[in-house]
Amino acid sequence: MNSAVKVCTHQNAIPILHEIKHALLKLAENNQATTIDLSSLPMTSQDTEQLLSTLGKGEVNVTLTSAGESTFWETQFPGVWVTQHQPHFSSKQLTYIEICLFPSLLMAQQADITDGLNRLQEIMS
Numbered sequence: 001m002n003s004a005v006k007v008c009t010h011q012n013a014i015p016i017l018h019e020i021k022h023a024l025l026k027l028a029e030n031n032q033a034t035t036i037d038l039s040s041l042p043m044t045s046q047d048t049e050q051l052l053s054t055l056g057k058g059e060v061n062v063t064l065t066s067a068g069e070s071t072f073w074e075t076q077f078p079g080v081w082v083t084q085h086q087p088h089f090s091s092k093q094l095t096y097i098e099i100c101l102f103p104s105l106l107m108a109q110q111a112d113i114t115d116g117l118n119r120l121q122e123i124m125s
Helices: 003-007 013-030 045-055 110-124
Strands: 034-037 061-065 068-074 080-087 094-099
Touching (some): 013 034, 013 045
Antiparallel strands (some): 034 094, 068 080, 080 094
């Protein structure tokens, strides 16, 4: 019996676990990131809960408040991140699985770095 079947009783979570496994292999071999938009898939809330429970939580948990509130956590599988975003303009929560070294929304953007450098230079003048 497939181990994913042993862990997941809701059948729609199993194909996502397989997709995550293949994406994690791409990340390990080619440093290729993958994003899975769970909000766009035909999953019940039980499917999503089962999937997130199976992925578990690792040591890193971050909350970002920009255009709503986003929570990021690395799962028990390094390189597999969960992002839940609650936009200000919608009551629907968006959920993504990112298979990457670090979620792109948490990385400093070049324009922000330049702005920060300019502000630091101003206060040091």
